[in-house]
Amino acid sequence: ENIFDRSRMAPKTPIKTDPVDLSKQKGCTPERNPITPVKLADRPQPDPWTPTANLKMLVSAASPDMRDREKKKELFRPIENSDQSDTPDSSQYDMVDDSTVDEFGKRRPSRKQKSLGLLCQKFLARYPSYPLSTEKTTISLDEVASILGVERRRIYDIVNVLESLHLVSRVAKNQYSWHGRHNLRQTLKTLQEAGELQYGELMTSCQHKEQDMEYQFGEWRKEILSDSQERPLLDFSEPDCTSASANSRKDKSLRIMSQKFVMLFLVSKTKIVTLDTAAKILIEETQDAVDYSKFKTKVRRLYDIANVLTSLGLIKKVHVTEERGRKPAFKWIGPVEFPGKTNELKGVSPACDPLPGTQRGARAPCEIRTTGKQRFTRHKSFNGSQPCEGTRRKVSSEPSSPHHERQAHAVNSNEHCSKMINLAAVCRQQIKEDTRLPSIPSAVSVLPVPGNSDFCVNPLPRAVFPVVQADTPNLLLPNDISSQAPHPSMPAASKADHGKPTLLPNQPFLCFPSSSVFMLCSGLQENHLEILPTTGDVENKRAEAQAASAPSPPAVCQKCSSHKCASPLASVDDEEPAAKKQVIEQKDVPLPLVASEKPFESPKTESTPGCGCTAAVHLEACCAAAPEAAGGESSKLVGAQEQDKRTQNKGPAEPCPGEEHVPQAKAHPSFLQQYLCVQPAAGFSGFNFLFPANQAPGAVGLAASPLPSLSVPCFMVPSTALSSFPVICSPTVASPLSQVPDGSCSAATSVNFSVSGLAPTAPVFVGTTAVVAPHVPHTPSEQPAHTTPHLSPVLARSCDAAKVESPVCMRNPVTLLKLQQPSSAPLTPKSIRPARHEAFFKTPRSLGDLVTWKKTEGNQTRNASSVQRRLEISNSSPD
């Protein structure tokens, strides 16, 4: 079929001679191509080259004009192997060399020549590795297929893998946009991080032996599997929509597989992965034994992926000799440390403190951000950045697919708000997942956002936090928000309380302008919280952010933003700018905060998990979460998403108009604490966080109006400050409430921070009153609620100093608070991390959990979401 069509088909050029030329000459009629058919008829016989060959030739010939142009652009760079030297003129194909000669002398291209790897090289040759941002290259599958003389099916294989690495993103049917390798590092980093979570332990432990690994994986996998299938998880990348639609699509396994495969390399110490091992690991079903065939198929696919990766220069084939014999394997020859690439890295960072707990270095918390900018050093550990990426990706992904767009969830783009976006994205994804992708359960986890989100998502390790769900909810909320279902409990309160309906009862959310925000919390009693946006202009910040993204390395944030820009991943940005974007944008400014509730009392214990989620979110988003005790709602996250949704639905209006409203926690006494994070424009790095202290009695009240104030014990940290300092959350909190065993929340929180990338290493935190437990151990138990953050004195100071005043969106002045108590002990991020790790690793399970909780949360979420929305709105409103 293909063949005949159009140009491609056209004629084959029987001759090896230069088809191209001919075509050109003749061809002139590019458009017409159809003509060629004739030739086909004629020629075919004569030279029977292989059909493919002919096709290729034909193709090239076929649409001469276009092709020529394109080819000229790049196509022909002879990337290919030496073997083929094709000159441009002659067809690329010149298979001559390679091809075997047939009877007639034709050459049949040998199988090698038709290999996916070679095809991929040709494909890649057509596009610049590092395209200028300005030029957006779109790839038409049909066109490429015809040019390269292959069936479209083959192109899908290539594109799917490239998409998994974000080198391209799907824009529309039959259309992909080329991003190049600009974000490759980030993507890899994200994958590495995600991989560590998922496989890290295994690898680490086992690496030496594959067998071991395999074995472990096997078990691990089983566990996971049992949870659910994960599938999608991974991918954060998936842009797809998976979420969106249905789910059902088979998830693009190739994409996911590709990512997982890459993860294995990145996680592997030796950087060598055998196909068998990979296949085993990747086989979802546990059943290895069960299906040998399945295994076989998996291996086949891995070959496909490996060919593409090889063409990308990321891996090379090697053989491993084990006891059993020689096994085919691939060695990673791509970048290994990603320092940051953008961010940069480099750093050093050793300084940071590693947390004791941290496992490998990976998660090391330490980031040091020295300057604000850059310097993160993250060791491999990813830290904050990841999240961002992950989110982005998702985002991007979403956008990418048109489908996705549709979906409401997508917030998409925000252009700038990358941060927001990230969060939102995460949330969305989660949400989506919830909603839409039931199947995905596992997914939650990590996948969704690989890098970041994952974490976020994952946050909850199941084990650690029993109640993971809570987290989710938060995340969900956003989505929900869109839906806006209020929570029963929550909603009422919120509305009632304030007058504004929207606020969430329990959760306090705050939105901050992306730019810097500062929060403050004042006494609890009062309850007012004022928030001051630092920035007066959100916009500016945005701009900054956008701009920043590039410049500042701040890790995640930047990245995120960059993404947007670049967005390979985050196609979203670009893509769906539409309303959603707008919304988002508005939102952008404000950061979404996340509030987590505290579960303790709240009925929803689950929330804890949520907390985790939140945390995750935070991480990514840099949001803060405020846990609340009160409502019992679980935590909520406010995601940009929500905002978006809200906006859509409600519109900005509800929430606070320009200001950030804080949702107040109002009512609930229980309200434990809120956390706020503000992101600076830039990225995570920029975030500012707030942490509430636990406190809370007073919950925060929000003023409905634009200038609501809250009283919450919170701390704000200027982003700058943050950057400087590491934040830490203390998971434990002493809060009264916290006793809760799960602690998940708290844990989560802490985690979040760490994760958030804020800097993991970093710093700081404040704790308000709360006491904190020094660390959060994995043990979940603690209560999140209060996680009180501890602020380092320094921070506190900084904060004060920092305080910002700029009104950001709002006009409201914000007041800063100082923390009163610096809290005592800061937690080390590390401590936190461990927990997470676990969670992450297990993700799958966690996912399951998550899922569960998601569902549960769903409702809650919505409620929260509404609140969030408001918040968001408020943010936006300013806009």
Added chain:
DNA sequence: CGATCCCGCCACATT
């Protein structure tokens, strides 16, 4: 003969 992996059928998703 095992390792590779091309090829294209076909199911499912989108239009």
Added chain:
DNA sequence: AATGTGGCGGGATCG
């Protein structure tokens, strides 16, 4: 219904 996508595995080639 047509078309886009992409899972999947037979079976050809390679080494």
